[in-house]
Amino acid sequence: MAIFDRDVGRVVVRVVYTGPPGVGKSTNVRTLANSLRARRHGEMLSPGSSGGASTEFFDWLEIDGGLVLGHPIHCQLLTTPGAYAFGKRRRLLIESADAIVLVLEASLQGMIDGRAFLEAHSLRGSTKPLVVQLNKQDTADAMDQGEVRLRLELDESVPIIAARAADGTGVRETVVLAMRNAAVVAQTAMLAKGGIEAISAPAETADALHERLKPLGESIPAPRLPDVPLPSPEIPAGGIWPSTTGRDIVRRALAGGVCVQRHDLAGQHGLADGSGASDTIILQAGSYCLKTSQRRHFSTFEAARDALVRTARLKRMLGELLPGDTVLCLASDGDNGTWLWTISPWLSTLRSRMLQADDDEDAAIDALRHFAAAAVDAMLLASRQSLILDLHPSNFALDGKRVVYVDDDVGIGANHPALGYALIQRIEECAHAPRRVEAYLDALERGITSRLHREDIEKLGLPRALEDVVIRVPSARESVDRLRTIVGAKT
Ligand SMILES: Nc1nc2c(ncn2[C@@H]2O[C@H](COP(=O)(O)OP(=O)(O)OP(=O)(O)O)[C@@H](O)[C@H]2O)c(=O)[nH]1
Ligand SMILES: [Mg+2]
Structure with a gap:
């Protein structure tokens, strides 16, 4: 809340950097502390920090800049913790802001996290002005502003700044826009309340804010985990x-x-x-x-x-x-x-999609088509690279539009012992739903005809693999025969 601090003779505004964990909020403020030495008041503070890389309370930096209705502005730049466990502290800090910077990673995962964050903190359409910073532009899959605007459904009034906070790029542009936003908020408050005296109050200090946050949101205790050490980014090279x-x-x-x-x-x-x-x-x-x-x-x-x-x-x-x-x-x-x-x-597997889609014919068909495509991929890997995947829908998932293999078991060998069973099992499971079986067989036919060569089919011993499977669901027999014909046509 913008106020006029009589003691310092300045309008004090607060800009809060927030966003998911590890996106670079603290890096932004640290970079500003180093580059704005002449304009800052004191060092960057991180009260209550236990020395880890993640922020537990907030980072704090005070800088001067600009005028509002002729009065100099003093800006408190803060970061929030990103960790989920500190949600209550984060909310209080966001609530106390005049203007917000939402820092996100410019990757696909950054967009998934960003969307969830926007919704969880009601930042879209909030009365507090927002600037979005797309950080880590140096990473391989970084997206540009246009794509992010579409993905996050942000309207044109929200500026999106591309940044590499680690080397300072985009950091100053971000803070300039956010401080301008905060100044507009202060001006609006002054005009609405009838002048500077009406917003006169002592500014909150970093210590006072720290005290206010202490009772809030102690870290949520982690549930008991199995007695296995967790991975750590500090692992030595080679690990x-x-x-x-x-x-x-x-x-x-x-x-x-x-x-x-x-x-x-x-x-x-x-x-x-x-x-x-x-x-x-x-x-x-x-x-x-x-x-x-x-x-x-x-x-x-x-x-x-x-x-x-x-x-x-x-x-x-x-x-x-x-x-x-x-x-x-x-x-x-x-x-x-x-x-x-x-x-x-964390991806939802084709198996869980099939189970969830029990009443939804189109969703079930979609999952089966993806499984058919995955099966053809697996056959190609087996035939051409002797790589044996566990061909079960619980081992495949959708990563965007791409089917991926999420299991760790990958074997090496010349033949794929469970291939026939893996293909026929889906037919048996869906024998009660002829449209699903038809869509699955159509997708398999397309894949087998267009992507596998006769040599692949022979190397895999596919006709034999299909013959050897005992059919347990009599009503699936006709469909299994169709699959055998599709494969037979290739040999
Ligand atoms: N590649 C790359 N890494 C960056 C960039 N900016 C920050 N980082 C790194 O990202 C990691 C996390 O940065 P922080 O600034 O601590 O992130 P944060 O958002 O404050 O994290 P929390 O306090 O845990 O929410 C650090 O290792 C930074 O060096 C960037 O532009 N590119
Ligand atoms: Mg931080």
Whole structure:
């Protein structure tokens, strides 16, 4: 709330930088503290900080700049914590702002987080003026302002500034616009209330604000996790893949400070529908999935590192089937050994899409078509690169419009033992819904005809694989025969 502080003879306004965890809010203010030495009052403060990289209360920097109705302006620049656990503190800080800067990462994931953040904090259409900063333009998949405006449905009145806060680009443009917004708010308040005296009050200090925030939103206690060390961005070289971008992704995944173990998913599909039992530990951390299992526990760091190198090589061979932002990371537990974790975006699998789509014919058909495309991809990998995927819909997901393989098990071999069963199982499951079966077979036919060669079919032993499967649902027989004919036509 803009006020006139008689003691300093200035109008005091507050600009608050907010946004999801790890997007670069503190980096913005730190950069300004270094570049605006002449205009700042005192150092940048981070009260209550326990020394970690994430902000727990706020960063604070006071700078001078501009005039409002002839009175000099003094601006408090603040950041909020990004971590989900500090939501109450974040809300109070946003509430106290005259103008807001929403910092987002310019990536696809940044847009998903940004949209959720806009909604959760009602920033769209808020009475507080907003500037959006698209940070980390130096990363590979950075989007431009036009695309972001469309994706976030921001109208033209909200400025979007491209930035690389780490090297200072766009930082000053952002603060200039936000301070101008805050000055307009102050001017409007002064005119509405009848002059400077009407908004006269002592300005809040950083200490006072810290006291106000202390009782709020103690970190939400993390639920008890299995006795397995979590991945960390501090892992030494050789313990993380890809080595260049991996640390940032791990940091982002853990930035929320809350991991939830998803007992409901691990092993669930195993015994129930024949895709094998599982000893997997699955954690959800914000919009990321962290996975490990007893089979990925090694007695020495070296053995775990060998497994990481092997797994990374296989992951790379997945090509387009590898989800973006996938990381392999070792986590050591002293003498108790080392665990190999996979971190990837949290995606809904084709299996869960099929289950959710039970009453929705179009959604079910869409999931089956994607599975058919994934099956053809898997056949190509098996035939041409001897890479064996576990062909079950719970192991595939949609990453945007792309089908990806989310399981860690990738085998090497000349033939794909479960191929026939994997293809026929979907027909049997949907035998009660002829439109679904037809759409699935059409999609398989298209893929097999246009993408597989006769040599692929022969190498995979596909006709034999289909003949060998025992059909358990009599009404599926005709459709299975059609699949056999499709494959037969290629040989
Ligand atoms: N590649 C790249 N990294 C950046 C950029 N800006 C900031 N970072 C890095 O992003 C990480 C997080 O930055 P912070 O400024 O601490 O992020 P924050 O939004 O304050 O994070 P919380 O306080 O946890 O919410 C740091 O490692 C920064 O160096 C940028 O423009 N490009
Ligand atoms: Mg911060």
